[in-house]
Amino acid sequence: MNCISVCLSVCLSVCLSVCLSVCLSVCLSVCLSVCLSVCLSVCLSVCLSVCLSVCLHVPFVSLSLSMSLCHSLYLFVSLSIYLSLCMCSWVGYEHSSFSGQQFVLERGEYPRWESWSGSNAYHIERLMSFRPVCSANHKESKIVVFERENFIGKQWEMNDDYPSLQAMGWGNNEIGSMQVQSGAWVCYQFPGYRGYQYIMECDRHGGEYKHYREWGSHAQTFQVQSLRRIQQ
Template sequence: MCCVCQGKDLGLEKKDGVLSLFDHSNQGGDRGRSEPGAEASQLSLFFPSWVAFEYPDFQGQQFILEKGDYPRWSAWSGSGGHHSDQLLSFRPVLCANHSDSRVTLFEGDNFQGCKFELTDDYPSLPSMGWASKDVGSLKVSSGAWVAYQYPGYRGYQYVLERDRHSGEFRNYSEFGTQAHTGLLQSIRRVQH
Protein backbone atom coordinates (compact mmCIF):
# COMPACT_ATOMS: atom_id res chain seq x y z
CA MET A 1 0.00 0.00 0.00
CA CYS A 2 1.13 3.53 -0.67
CA CYS A 3 -0.20 6.94 0.24
CA VAL A 4 0.29 10.43 -1.14
CA CYS A 5 -0.89 13.17 1.21
CA GLN A 6 -1.31 16.58 -0.36
CA GLY A 7 -1.80 19.87 1.39
CA LYS A 8 -5.29 20.38 -0.02
CA ASP A 9 -6.37 17.01 1.42
CA LEU A 10 -5.29 18.23 4.86
CA GLY A 11 -7.09 21.56 4.71
CA LEU A 12 -3.98 23.55 3.83
CA GLU A 13 -3.91 26.60 1.62
CA LYS A 14 -0.57 25.70 0.05
CA LYS A 15 -0.83 23.57 -3.08
CA ASP A 16 2.72 22.23 -2.93
CA GLY A 17 2.35 20.28 0.32
CA VAL A 18 3.03 16.67 -0.59
CA LEU A 19 4.05 13.69 1.51
CA SER A 20 4.63 10.45 -0.43
CA LEU A 21 4.55 7.13 1.38
CA PHE A 22 5.78 3.84 -0.04
CA ASP A 23 5.13 0.34 1.25
CA HIS A 24 8.72 -0.79 0.58
CA SER A 25 12.03 0.88 1.27
CA ASN A 26 13.86 2.74 -1.52
CA GLN A 27 10.58 4.07 -3.00
CA GLY A 28 9.26 0.61 -3.84
CA GLY A 29 5.60 -0.30 -4.08
CA ASP A 30 2.63 1.41 -5.57
CA ARG A 31 1.81 5.10 -5.18
CA GLY A 32 -1.76 6.07 -4.52
CA ARG A 33 -4.01 8.58 -2.80
CA SER A 34 -4.11 9.11 0.95
CA GLU A 35 -5.99 6.45 2.87
CA PRO A 36 -6.79 6.40 6.60
CA GLY A 37 -4.47 4.15 8.56
CA ALA A 38 -1.84 4.01 5.83
CA GLU A 39 1.47 2.56 6.95
CA ALA A 40 4.79 3.45 5.40
CA SER A 41 8.21 1.87 5.05
CA GLN A 42 9.67 4.80 3.12
CA LEU A 43 8.80 8.51 2.95
CA SER A 44 9.53 11.41 0.63
CA LEU A 45 8.64 14.92 1.78
CA PHE A 46 8.02 17.86 -0.50
CA PHE A 47 6.36 20.18 2.02
CA PRO A 48 8.99 21.59 4.34
CA SER A 49 8.07 19.85 7.62
CA TRP A 50 5.61 17.28 8.96
CA VAL A 51 4.95 15.63 12.30
CA ALA A 52 4.32 11.89 12.10
CA PHE A 53 2.73 9.83 14.86
CA GLU A 54 2.96 6.11 15.45
CA TYR A 55 -0.81 5.79 16.05
CA PRO A 56 -3.97 7.17 14.40
CA ASP A 57 -5.51 10.45 15.57
CA PHE A 58 -2.10 12.04 16.30
CA GLN A 59 -1.36 9.73 19.23
CA GLY A 60 1.85 8.08 20.42
CA GLN A 61 5.45 8.93 19.72
CA GLN A 62 6.07 12.02 17.56
CA PHE A 63 8.64 12.11 14.78
CA ILE A 64 9.72 15.32 13.05
CA LEU A 65 9.98 14.85 9.29
CA GLU A 66 11.76 17.62 7.43
CA LYS A 67 12.06 18.00 3.66
CA GLY A 68 13.88 15.05 2.11
CA ASP A 69 13.80 11.27 1.86
CA TYR A 70 13.52 8.74 4.67
CA PRO A 71 14.43 5.38 3.10
CA ARG A 72 13.84 3.28 6.25
CA TRP A 73 12.15 3.56 9.63
CA SER A 74 15.53 4.15 11.33
CA ALA A 75 15.86 7.46 9.43
CA TRP A 76 12.77 8.95 11.09
CA SER A 77 13.23 7.26 14.47
CA GLY A 78 16.67 8.78 15.03
CA SER A 79 19.18 7.50 17.55
CA GLY A 80 18.64 6.73 21.20
CA GLY A 81 14.88 7.10 20.98
CA HIS A 82 11.79 5.03 20.60
CA HIS A 83 11.86 3.08 17.34
CA SER A 84 8.66 2.70 15.41
CA ASP A 85 8.33 0.92 12.09
CA GLN A 86 4.85 2.34 11.51
CA LEU A 87 3.52 5.85 11.11
CA LEU A 88 -0.27 6.08 11.11
CA SER A 89 -1.09 9.79 11.22
CA PHE A 90 0.55 12.94 9.87
CA ARG A 91 0.12 16.69 10.09
CA PRO A 92 2.12 19.58 8.63
CA VAL A 93 4.15 22.06 10.67
CA LEU A 94 3.07 25.48 9.45
CA CYS A 95 4.89 27.94 11.70
CA ALA A 96 8.57 27.09 11.18
CA ASN A 97 10.29 30.46 10.72
CA HIS A 98 13.95 30.73 11.67
CA SER A 99 14.10 34.49 11.37
CA ASP A 100 11.89 34.86 14.42
CA SER A 101 12.04 31.69 16.56
CA ARG A 102 11.74 32.15 20.31
CA VAL A 103 10.97 29.76 23.18
CA THR A 104 11.18 30.26 26.96
CA LEU A 105 11.88 27.26 29.22
CA PHE A 106 10.65 27.19 32.82
CA GLU A 107 11.87 24.96 35.63
CA GLY A 108 8.41 24.42 37.13
CA ASP A 109 4.85 23.85 36.00
CA ASN A 110 2.69 26.83 35.01
CA PHE A 111 5.67 28.99 34.02
CA GLN A 112 7.18 29.05 37.52
CA GLY A 113 10.79 28.94 38.70
CA CYS A 114 13.97 29.65 36.79
CA LYS A 115 13.52 30.53 33.14
CA PHE A 116 15.70 30.78 30.07
CA GLU A 117 14.84 32.28 26.68
CA LEU A 118 16.21 30.63 23.54
CA THR A 119 16.43 31.87 19.96
CA ASP A 120 18.90 29.30 18.61
CA ASP A 121 19.56 25.55 18.56
CA TYR A 122 21.10 23.93 21.67
CA PRO A 123 22.45 20.37 21.38
CA SER A 124 22.95 20.29 25.16
CA LEU A 125 20.84 22.39 27.54
CA PRO A 126 23.04 21.45 30.56
CA SER A 127 26.18 22.75 28.80
CA MET A 128 24.50 26.09 28.06
CA GLY A 129 23.72 26.57 31.73
CA TRP A 130 20.31 24.98 32.29
CA ALA A 131 20.76 23.53 35.78
CA SER A 132 17.88 21.05 35.73
CA LYS A 133 17.45 17.89 33.65
CA ASP A 134 13.75 18.64 33.45
CA VAL A 135 11.68 21.39 31.89
CA GLY A 136 8.42 21.86 33.78
CA SER A 137 6.71 24.14 31.25
CA LEU A 138 7.53 26.31 28.26
CA LYS A 139 6.21 29.09 26.06
CA VAL A 140 6.78 29.17 22.32
CA SER A 141 6.56 32.84 21.37
CA SER A 142 7.27 32.21 17.70
CA GLY A 143 8.33 29.48 15.33
CA ALA A 144 8.36 25.72 15.76
CA TRP A 145 10.82 23.71 17.84
CA VAL A 146 11.64 20.06 18.40
CA ALA A 147 12.86 19.14 21.89
CA TYR A 148 14.64 15.90 22.70
CA GLN A 149 14.95 13.79 25.81
CA TYR A 150 18.76 13.62 25.72
CA PRO A 151 21.70 15.80 24.62
CA GLY A 152 22.72 15.57 20.98
CA TYR A 153 19.12 15.56 19.72
CA ARG A 154 18.49 11.98 20.88
CA GLY A 155 15.59 10.22 22.53
CA TYR A 156 11.90 11.02 22.42
CA GLN A 157 10.97 13.96 20.21
CA TYR A 158 8.45 16.65 21.13
CA VAL A 159 7.32 19.07 18.41
CA LEU A 160 6.43 22.38 20.04
CA GLU A 161 4.68 25.05 17.97
CA ARG A 162 3.33 28.52 18.53
CA ASP A 163 0.09 27.43 16.86
CA ARG A 164 -0.56 24.58 19.33
CA HIS A 165 -1.84 25.39 22.83
CA SER A 166 -1.35 29.06 21.86
CA GLY A 167 2.33 28.29 22.36
CA GLU A 168 1.79 27.65 26.09
CA PHE A 169 2.73 24.22 27.42
CA ARG A 170 1.85 24.50 31.14
CA ASN A 171 3.07 21.03 32.08
CA TYR A 172 5.35 18.44 30.49
CA SER A 173 2.31 16.24 29.79
CA GLU A 174 1.26 18.79 27.15
CA PHE A 175 4.50 18.25 25.18
CA GLY A 176 2.96 15.13 23.62
CA THR A 177 0.81 12.09 24.38
CA GLN A 178 3.93 10.03 25.15
CA ALA A 179 5.45 12.58 27.58
CA HIS A 180 5.70 10.90 30.98
CA THR A 181 8.48 13.09 32.32
CA GLY A 182 9.81 16.60 31.82
CA LEU A 183 13.25 15.32 30.82
CA LEU A 184 14.42 17.62 28.00
CA GLN A 185 18.13 18.07 27.34
CA SER A 186 18.38 19.40 23.78
CA ILE A 187 16.23 21.59 21.54
CA ARG A 188 16.38 22.91 17.99
CA ARG A 189 14.32 24.90 15.53
CA VAL A 190 12.31 22.94 12.99
CA GLN A 191 13.98 23.11 9.58
CA HIS A 192 11.96 24.51 6.71
Protein backbone atom coordinates (compact mmCIF):
# COMPACT_ATOMS: atom_id res chain seq x y z
CA MET A 1 0.00 0.00 0.00
CA ASN A 2 2.85 2.39 0.82
CA CYS A 3 4.47 1.61 -2.53
CA ILE A 4 1.20 2.32 -4.33
CA SER A 5 0.83 5.63 -2.49
CA VAL A 6 4.36 6.73 -3.39
CA CYS A 7 3.97 5.77 -7.05
CA LEU A 8 0.60 7.49 -7.20
CA SER A 9 2.01 10.66 -5.69
CA VAL A 10 4.91 10.75 -8.17
CA CYS A 11 2.68 10.11 -11.18
CA LEU A 12 0.16 12.72 -10.10
CA SER A 13 2.90 15.28 -9.52
CA VAL A 14 4.31 14.78 -13.03
CA CYS A 15 0.93 14.74 -14.79
CA LEU A 16 -0.49 17.71 -12.93
CA SER A 17 2.70 19.72 -13.38
CA VAL A 18 2.45 19.25 -17.15
CA CYS A 19 -1.24 20.16 -17.16
CA LEU A 20 -0.62 23.17 -14.98
CA SER A 21 2.21 24.39 -17.21
CA VAL A 22 -0.07 24.26 -20.25
CA CYS A 23 -2.90 26.06 -18.43
CA LEU A 24 -0.53 28.67 -17.08
CA SER A 25 0.98 29.34 -20.51
CA VAL A 26 -2.47 29.93 -21.98
CA CYS A 27 -3.46 32.19 -19.09
CA LEU A 28 -0.29 34.24 -19.33
CA SER A 29 -0.73 34.79 -23.05
CA VAL A 30 -4.36 35.90 -22.66
CA CYS A 31 -4.22 37.92 -19.46
CA LEU A 32 -0.70 38.46 -18.22
CA SER A 33 -1.39 40.85 -15.40
CA VAL A 34 -5.08 41.73 -15.07
CA CYS A 35 -6.51 38.22 -14.65
CA LEU A 36 -3.43 36.34 -13.48
CA SER A 37 -4.70 35.62 -9.98
CA VAL A 38 -8.05 34.37 -11.37
CA CYS A 39 -6.31 32.12 -13.87
CA LEU A 40 -4.06 30.64 -11.21
CA SER A 41 -7.02 29.96 -8.94
CA VAL A 42 -8.88 28.20 -11.76
CA CYS A 43 -5.81 26.14 -12.70
CA LEU A 44 -5.22 25.06 -9.12
CA SER A 45 -8.89 24.18 -8.61
CA VAL A 46 -8.89 22.06 -11.76
CA CYS A 47 -5.71 20.28 -10.67
CA LEU A 48 -7.17 19.57 -7.23
CA SER A 49 -10.38 18.18 -8.77
CA VAL A 50 -8.42 15.96 -11.16
CA CYS A 51 -6.21 14.75 -8.33
CA LEU A 52 -9.20 13.73 -6.19
CA SER A 53 -10.97 12.12 -9.12
CA VAL A 54 -7.93 9.98 -9.97
CA CYS A 55 -7.18 9.03 -6.36
CA LEU A 56 -10.74 7.91 -5.65
CA HIS A 57 -10.60 5.45 -8.55
CA VAL A 58 -7.35 3.82 -7.45
CA PRO A 59 -7.74 0.61 -5.39
CA PHE A 60 -6.38 0.50 -1.82
CA VAL A 61 -6.28 4.31 -1.55
CA SER A 62 -8.62 5.62 1.15
CA LEU A 63 -10.48 8.92 1.02
CA SER A 64 -8.37 10.39 3.83
CA LEU A 65 -5.14 9.42 2.06
CA SER A 66 -6.45 10.88 -1.20
CA MET A 67 -7.29 14.16 0.50
CA SER A 68 -3.89 14.29 2.18
CA LEU A 69 -2.00 13.62 -1.05
CA CYS A 70 -3.98 16.18 -3.03
CA HIS A 71 -3.79 18.83 -0.33
CA SER A 72 0.00 18.47 -0.11
CA LEU A 73 0.31 18.65 -3.89
CA TYR A 74 -1.97 21.71 -4.01
CA LEU A 75 0.16 23.57 -1.47
CA PHE A 76 3.40 22.64 -3.24
CA VAL A 77 2.17 23.68 -6.68
CA SER A 78 0.60 26.93 -5.49
CA LEU A 79 3.74 27.91 -3.56
CA SER A 80 5.95 27.09 -6.55
CA ILE A 81 3.83 29.26 -8.84
CA TYR A 82 3.64 32.29 -6.60
CA LEU A 83 7.32 32.20 -5.68
CA SER A 84 8.23 31.99 -9.36
CA LEU A 85 5.96 34.85 -10.44
CA CYS A 86 6.12 37.26 -7.53
CA MET A 87 9.04 39.66 -7.24
CA CYS A 88 8.75 40.03 -3.46
CA SER A 89 9.84 37.68 -0.71
CA TRP A 90 7.42 35.56 1.32
CA VAL A 91 7.05 34.16 4.81
CA GLY A 92 6.02 30.52 5.20
CA TYR A 93 4.44 29.31 8.42
CA GLU A 94 4.44 25.93 10.13
CA HIS A 95 0.66 26.06 10.76
CA SER A 96 -2.39 27.65 9.18
CA SER A 97 -3.51 31.19 10.08
CA PHE A 98 0.11 32.41 10.04
CA SER A 99 1.13 30.61 13.23
CA GLY A 100 4.05 28.43 14.30
CA GLN A 101 7.60 28.65 13.05
CA GLN A 102 8.43 31.26 10.41
CA PHE A 103 10.65 30.75 7.36
CA VAL A 104 11.69 33.56 5.03
CA LEU A 105 11.31 32.56 1.36
CA GLU A 106 13.26 34.82 -0.96
CA ARG A 107 13.10 34.62 -4.74
CA GLY A 108 14.39 31.22 -5.88
CA GLU A 109 13.60 27.51 -5.87
CA TYR A 110 12.71 25.38 -2.84
CA PRO A 111 12.53 21.75 -4.03
CA ARG A 112 12.80 20.22 -0.52
CA TRP A 113 12.21 21.27 3.07
CA GLU A 114 15.96 21.63 3.69
CA SER A 115 15.91 24.56 1.25
CA TRP A 116 13.82 26.73 3.54
CA SER A 117 15.06 25.26 6.83
CA GLY A 118 18.73 25.58 5.91
CA SER A 119 20.92 25.05 8.95
CA ASN A 120 17.88 25.55 11.17
CA ALA A 121 17.93 23.06 14.04
CA TYR A 122 14.13 22.72 13.97
CA HIS A 123 13.15 21.10 10.69
CA ILE A 124 9.63 21.51 9.33
CA GLU A 125 8.67 19.38 6.33
CA ARG A 126 5.41 21.17 5.50
CA LEU A 127 4.35 24.82 5.38
CA MET A 128 0.65 25.52 5.83
CA SER A 129 0.21 29.29 5.25
CA PHE A 130 2.04 32.07 3.42
CA ARG A 131 2.09 35.85 3.12
CA PRO A 132 4.21 38.34 1.13
CA VAL A 133 6.89 40.58 2.62
CA CYS A 134 6.11 43.81 0.80
CA SER A 135 8.45 46.15 2.70
CA ALA A 136 11.73 44.36 1.91
CA ASN A 137 14.39 46.80 0.66
CA HIS A 138 17.88 45.34 0.83
CA LYS A 139 19.63 48.59 -0.08
CA GLU A 140 17.80 50.81 2.38
CA SER A 141 17.10 48.83 5.55
CA LYS A 142 17.54 50.11 9.08
CA ILE A 143 16.76 48.54 12.45
CA VAL A 144 17.41 49.69 16.01
CA VAL A 145 17.76 47.01 18.69
CA PHE A 146 17.41 47.64 22.42
CA GLU A 147 18.85 45.85 25.43
CA ARG A 148 15.50 45.56 27.22
CA GLU A 149 11.81 45.39 26.32
CA ASN A 150 9.79 48.58 25.64
CA PHE A 151 12.81 50.25 23.97
CA ILE A 152 14.79 50.66 27.19
CA GLY A 153 18.52 50.34 27.81
CA LYS A 154 21.47 50.17 25.47
CA GLN A 155 20.57 50.59 21.79
CA TRP A 156 22.31 49.88 18.50
CA GLU A 157 21.34 51.06 15.01
CA MET A 158 22.11 48.65 12.17
CA ASN A 159 21.82 48.77 8.39
CA ASP A 160 23.86 45.71 7.42
CA ASP A 161 23.87 41.93 7.88
CA TYR A 162 25.38 40.56 11.10
CA PRO A 163 26.14 36.81 11.30
CA SER A 164 27.17 37.26 14.96
CA LEU A 165 25.97 40.20 17.06
CA GLN A 166 28.31 39.37 19.93
CA ALA A 167 31.32 39.29 17.62
CA MET A 168 30.33 42.76 16.41
CA GLY A 169 30.15 44.21 19.91
CA TRP A 170 26.66 43.49 21.24
CA GLY A 171 27.10 42.67 24.91
CA ASN A 172 24.83 39.63 25.33
CA ASN A 173 22.87 36.98 23.44
CA GLU A 174 19.47 38.63 23.87
CA ILE A 175 17.56 41.56 22.39
CA GLY A 176 14.74 43.06 24.45
CA SER A 177 12.92 45.06 21.74
CA MET A 178 13.36 46.38 18.20
CA GLN A 179 12.31 49.26 15.98
CA VAL A 180 12.35 48.59 12.23
CA GLN A 181 12.71 52.01 10.61
CA SER A 182 12.90 50.76 7.03
CA GLY A 183 12.92 47.50 5.10
CA ALA A 184 12.40 44.02 6.49
CA TRP A 185 14.70 41.82 8.57
CA VAL A 186 14.99 38.21 9.64
CA CYS A 187 16.44 37.62 13.11
CA TYR A 188 17.91 34.27 14.15
CA GLN A 189 18.14 32.61 17.52
CA PHE A 190 21.79 31.57 17.11
CA PRO A 191 24.93 32.94 15.36
CA GLY A 192 25.45 32.08 11.71
CA TYR A 193 21.77 32.52 10.82
CA ARG A 194 20.67 29.39 12.67
CA GLY A 195 17.75 28.49 14.91
CA TYR A 196 14.30 30.01 15.05
CA GLN A 197 13.57 32.79 12.56
CA TYR A 198 11.69 35.97 13.43
CA ILE A 199 10.52 38.22 10.58
CA MET A 200 10.56 41.95 11.43
CA GLU A 201 8.97 44.48 9.03
CA CYS A 202 8.56 48.24 9.06
CA ASP A 203 4.92 48.01 7.94
CA ARG A 204 3.77 45.58 10.66
CA HIS A 205 3.19 46.65 14.27
CA GLY A 206 4.19 50.10 13.05
CA GLY A 207 7.72 48.70 12.88
CA GLU A 208 7.78 48.43 16.69
CA TYR A 209 8.38 45.14 18.50
CA LYS A 210 8.29 45.90 22.22
CA HIS A 211 8.54 42.32 23.50
CA TYR A 212 9.43 38.88 22.14
CA ARG A 213 5.74 37.95 22.29
CA GLU A 214 5.27 40.22 19.26
CA TRP A 215 7.92 38.38 17.22
CA GLY A 216 5.64 35.43 16.44
CA SER A 217 3.54 32.72 18.05
CA HIS A 218 6.61 30.46 18.28
CA ALA A 219 8.78 32.99 20.14
CA GLN A 220 9.55 31.95 23.72
CA THR A 221 12.74 33.85 24.50
CA PHE A 222 14.57 37.14 23.88
CA GLN A 223 17.50 35.22 22.40
CA VAL A 224 18.67 36.70 19.08
CA GLN A 225 22.31 36.34 18.00
CA SER A 226 22.31 37.10 14.27
CA LEU A 227 20.18 39.05 11.80
CA ARG A 228 20.14 40.06 8.15
CA ARG A 229 18.19 42.12 5.64
CA ILE A 230 15.53 40.35 3.59
CA GLN A 231 16.11 40.41 -0.17
CA GLN A 232 13.50 41.99 -2.43
